[in-house]
Amino acid sequence: xxxxxxxxxxxxxxAVYSGSLWVLLNTPRPRALRAAQQSTRREVxxxxxxxxxxxxxxxxxxxxxxPGAIEANCVNFIDKALAHEDxxxxxxxxxxxxxxxxxxxRRFAKPFVDLTPEQQDDILAALESGKxxxxxxxxxxxxxxxxxxxxxxxxxxLADPKYGGxxxxxxxxxxxxxxxxxxxxxxxxxxxxxxxxIKTAWGEEV
Amino acid sequence: MTKRDEFDVCVIGTGAGGGVMIQELxxxxxxxxxxxxxxxxxxxxxxxxxxxxxxxxxxFSPDQVETYRYDDxxxxxxxxxxxxxxxxxxxMTHWAAWSWRFRPDELKVLxxxxxxxxxxxxxxxxxxxxxxxxxxRAEWEFGVSGEAAGNPFGAPRKKDYPNPAHPxxxxxxxxxxxxxxxxxxxxxxxxxxxSRPYGGRPECAYGGACQQYGCMIGAKATTLSVCLPKAxxxxxxxxRSKAMAREITLGKDGRARSVRYLDxxxxxxxxFARHIVVAGNAIGTPHLLLMSTSGSFPHGLANVSGxxxxxxxxxxxAGVGFTIDEPALSFTALESHVxxxxxxxxxxxxxxxxxxxxxxxxxxxxxxxxxxxxxxPGYPAxxxxxxxxxxxxxxxxxxxxxxxxxxxxxxxxxxVDLDPSVKDRYxxxxxxxxxxxxxxxxAMNRWFTKRCLDLADAAGAVEKWPAxxxxxxxxxxxxxGGIHLHGTCRMGNDxxxxxxxxxxxxxxxxxxxxxxxxxxxxxxxxxxxxTILANAYRVADHFVREAKRRNL
Numbered sequence: 001x002x003x004x005x006x007x008x009x010x011x012x013x014x015a016v017y018s019g020s021l022w023v024l025l026n027t028p029r030p031r032a033l034r035a036a037q038q039s040t041r042r043e044v045x046x047x048x049x050x051x052x053x054x055x056x057x058x059x060x061x062x063x064x065x066x067p068g069a070i071e072a073n074c075v076n077f078i079d080k081a082l083a084h085e086d087x088x089x090x091x092x093x094x095x096x097x098x099x100x101x102x103x104x105x106r107r108f109a110k111p112f113v114d115l116t117p118e119q120q121d122d123i124l125a126a127l128e129s130g131k132x133x134x135x136x137x138x139x140x141x142x143x144x145x146x147x148x149x150x151x152x153x154x155x156x157x158l159a160d161p162k163y164g165g166x167x168x169x170x171x172x173x174x175x176x177x178x179x180x181x182x183x184x185x186x187x188x189x190x191x192x193x194x195x196x197x198i199k200t201a202w203g204e205e206v
Numbered sequence: 207m208t209k210r211d212e213f214d215v216c217v218i219g220t221g222a223g224g225g226v227m228i229q230e231l232x233x234x235x236x237x238x239x240x241x242x243x244x245x246x247x248x249x250x251x252x253x254x255x256x257x258x259x260x261x262x263x264x265x266f267s268p269d270q271v272e273t274y275r276y277d278d279x280x281x282x283x284x285x286x287x288x289x290x291x292x293x294x295x296x297x298m299t300h301w302a303a304w305s306w307r308f309r310p311d312e313l314k315v316l317x318x319x320x321x322x323x324x325x326x327x328x329x330x331x332x333x334x335x336x337x338x339x340x341x342x343r344a345e346w347e348f349g350v351s352g353e354a355a356g357n358p359f360g361a362p363r364k365k366d367y368p369n370p371a372h373p374x375x376x377x378x379x380x381x382x383x384x385x386x387x388x389x390x391x392x393x394x395x396x397x398x399x400x401s402r403p404y405g406g407r408p409e410c411a412y413g414g415a416c417q418q419y420g421c422m423i424g425a426k427a428t429t430l431s432v433c434l435p436k437a438x439x440x441x442x443x444x445x446r447s448k449a450m451a452r453e454i455t456l457g458k459d460g461r462a463r464s465v466r467y468l469d470x471x472x473x474x475x476x477x478f479a480r481h482i483v484v485a486g487n488a489i490g491t492p493h494l495l496l497m498s499t500s501g502s503f504p505h506g507l508a509n510v511s512g513x514x515x516x517x518x519x520x521x522x523x524a525g526v527g528f529t530i531d532e533p534a535l536s537f538t539a540l541e542s543h544v545x546x547x548x549x550x551x552x553x554x555x556x557x558x559x560x561x562x563x564x565x566x567x568x569x570x571x572x573x574x575x576x577x578x579x580x581x582x583p584g585y586p587a588x589x590x591x592x593x594x595x596x597x598x599x600x601x602x603x604x605x606x607x608x609x610x611x612x613x614x615x616x617x618x619x620x621x622v623d624l625d626p627s628v629k630d631r632y633x634x635x636x637x638x639x640x641x642x643x644x645x646x647x648x649a650m651n652r653w654f655t656k657r658c659l660d661l662a663d664a665a666g667a668v669e670k671w672p673a674x675x676x677x678x679x680x681x682x683x684x685x686x687g688g689i690h691l692h693g694t695c696r697m698g699n700d701x702x703x704x705x706x707x708x709x710x711x712x713x714x715x716x717x718x719x720x721x722x723x724x725x726x727x728x729x730x731x732x733x734x735x736x737t738i739l740a741n742a743y744r745v746a747d748h749f750v751r752e753a754k755r756r757n758l
Binding site for chain 1: 414575589603
């Protein structure tokens with residue numbers, strides 16, 4: 001108990017030291033962050049694209065007994081990233097999504113969103129290996145498109161929720177991460193060896 | 207034009223080497239101008255947002271561009287390969303703060319092990335006894351926390367660490383226990399992070415964002431938190447941020463005369479000084495020298511030897527990730543809390559020379575994106591997505607990593623030069639890295655990987671996997687860049703075989719000094735920063751003494 005008091009004192013001291021720690025912790029950051037905080041309104045994707053990207057993310061980090069990319073709203077993270085930091089990847093997504101449906105129609109005579117999860121996995125595996133039959137020739141490689149969505153899905157699952165994914169801390173709950181340690185006020189030596197509980201960013205004691 | 211203002215000293219770079227020079231020279235009363243290519247960030251500019259800071263690198267080196275090729279015959283690729291920070295305080299701003307003294311034999315590799323084919327081994331022109339007082343100075347300036355008697359294989363010391371060792375986390379205790387079981391002698395990793403309030407800075411909060419982060423509370427010692435506040439308070443420092451040095455000019459007298467630099471609007475400025483200290487790290491320093499050509503130095507300033515940029519060393523790392531049967535709590539506290547040095551000494555019977563320290567390293571397991579991005583390549587999953595990925599991610603709370611910090615052998619062909627075609631945002635040719643591993647590195651890396659796997663077993667690993675992001679798994683694998691940068695302007699007594707002398711002063715240009723990791727003739731099996739700091743205190747001490755004797 002005395003430990004946690006000293007931690008609190010410490011944070012007060014450090015706020016004085018750094019001059020503006022409180023401001024830092026409470027000031028919204030620009031771009032995707034602000035956009036994501038304001039709404040989950042689509043900024044880049046059409047309704048159809050949104051659904052397709054959501055379906056892909058759902059296969060990259062699937063839902064099982066715990067939430068996956070769909071519950072974490074990874075598609076919203078990607079939409080906001082493409083609107084801001086990763087705007088240069090918009091053509092990659094536009095062409096990639098068109099390519100994905102072309103491959104899907106050719107193989108199963110249906111768009112990607114209407115496939116079974118197993119069929120979707122088959123298509124994505126084909127993209128990943130660069131052997132997707134029917135992938136349109138051009139400047140976007142199937143494997144590059146897959147790699148981009150895979151990486152974005154991971155970011156959307158595990159980055160701070162302020163970026164628009166990791167909804168309700170779903171990703172951090174799945175991987176057992178309480179949140180950024182400094183934002184939580186640091187950890188005591190007892191917490192570092194599991195002798196004292198840790199309070200998570202969503203207020204749970206673990 | 208107004209009468210030109212000449213400073214006593216211009217220091218290019220404000221990291222470990224430059225920061226100490228600035229601190230010491232301003233304290234001695236010299237008027238110093240310091241140039242740093244990036245912005246002057248404050249503690250309030252730092253946070254532990256992994257996406258912004260680590261993954262997207264929006265804070266420390268957003269405009270860094272380099273090229274890499276395996277050897278002269280291989281094609282180049284363009285990217286960002288070295289872990290550097292461009293803000294005031296340099297790369298030390300986001301260091302993890304491991305603080306080692308090199309062992310005496312590490313300064314005398316050629317004498318200790320003899321020549322090795324294909325390697326350009328050399329002795330340092332100084333002995334451990336000469337640098338020892340300055341190690342002590344650096345430890346006390348930077349408030350290193352450690353246990354002086356902890357490492358029976360470490361360098362000798364005359365004084366204790368200024369601060370006690372940090373408490374560890376669960377993973378550290380398990381690693382220490384395993385090391386003891388195998389007959390090793392584990393001890394707390396010495397770290398320049400406050401374990402109690404020290405130097406006007408607070409104690410560590412153990413929030414877990416050290417390596418690749420700026421400390422939000424200043425508990426981590428950096429030149430930004432230790433040296434530069436003192437220098438600025440002296441009134442002797444003109445600190446110019448967003449100032450990218452592009453050329454050192456030469457006067458008719460053969461002395462360096464000025465530094466031309468570009469501000470962030472690409473506007474050129476020139477600053478004059480009687481002495482010029484280059485401290486741009488082992489990539490940036492030779493990059494600047496090679497861009498500074500003149501009639502007397504057609505191949506780059508201070509490069510009569512032709513060695514500026516050569517003998518680049520990065521270290522190599524043998525890492526093993528593993529899980530234990532309880533929460534490892536790797537996301538708390540420092541990058542490393544425990545190390546052992548029993549395998550450090552050179553022993554040719556092992557099939558290679560040299561070695562290094564083995565330690566807990568939480569870098570790939572401290573935050574979830576790092577775990578997903580750095581950890582996955584070595585994890586034996588069938589697929590890097592789907593249920594395999596999700597099952598892997600769920601191992602995060604029980605995961606830890608150990609790694610050897612291993613000495614790589616210098617090779618003249620491993621080097622930094624100017625890329626012939628790729629330009630940076632200033633229009634300057636980017637540094638081109640040519641780097642492959644000596645066969646000794648590959649043999650050492652495999653051997654240490656096995657020892658790390660043994661240690662994981664002894665720690666009761668549930669699962670274990672070599673961290674493929676680091677290990678040198680096959681003959682063609684090589685580091686494209688480094689976290690530890692050294693060797694490209696080696697110091698030595700022979701002007702034909704070194705770039706600077708034992709005082710880190712150019713053999714060719716008398717008022718030009720190089721004070722950073724560039725001057726390391728060999729890389730040693732420890733993180734380099736404390737040695738860069740100690741060497742800078744040593745050079746500054748010499749500079750001030752010689753100046754008083756009017757000998758410069």
